[in-house]
Amino acid sequence: MYVLGIEASTPVAAAAVATEGKILAERMINNKRTHSVNLLPMVRDVLADAGIDKNQLDGIAVCTGPGSFTGLRIGMSTAKSLAQVLNLPIAGIPTLESLAYPLSGQAGLICPVLNARKNELYSALYRSSGIKLVPLLPAFAAGVKELASILENYDEHIIFLGDGLGEYRTELAELLGDQARFAPDCAVFPRGAAVAELGLRLIKSGAGSDPLALLPHYIRESEAEIKWRERCLPNG
Secondary structure (H helix, E strand, O other): OOEEEEEOOOOOEEEEEEEOOEEEEEEEEOOOOOHHHHHHHHHHHHHHHHOOOHHHOOEEEEEOOOOOHHHHHHHHHHHHHHHHHHOOOEEEEOHHHHHHHHHOOOOOEEEEEEEEEOOEEEEEEEEEEOOEEEEEEEEEEEOHHHHHHHHOOOOOOEEEEOOOHHHHHHHHHHHHHHHEEEOOHHHOOOOHHHHHHHHHHHHHOOOOEOHHHOOOOOOOOOHHHHHHHHHHOOOO
């Protein structure tokens, strides 16, 4: 079984191909070019790297958010279009879960943080149980002080990772002191391999879904939605 994993919900664009017990190929780009430019060539190249044709795929996995509204739309439309054309099941993988997954097996708690703009972070909290993650807090948006206040209730070390550290690492360290731990730079960004591996597990178990049924998880409204509501529904 071969599963293509796609991540485009953050500034990173990534793709990978997984089969049972092995990651065959993976590519990641973290530059200023839009995902609409990077993603399809990356998918083409990662399939070539894996030595398979698109018609050999058994499923597609894609990150469903939270994250960049534009990136989510690009990633999900790419994955859903491929799944429809190739008549394949699709697996939606929460972005924060895919980010935390490579650290499963580590002692302590795992807290992925993504920059949500507006002085907020998208975050969640997981406990590692073998190679699985046990969710303790579902995905939410909060300011850094609010997040630290929530995490202070856990008397354990917490490993942070994600692009939110670029802006908030120092403040998290100051607020949480010795409780805070930070993943190395190579583990900070989402991995296409994690998306593919998690998707493989779901699709193999029969939990893949119809591409038309898969929806993004935004957590909060986009700027366009807020402005539309303010303009068109002034009393709403």
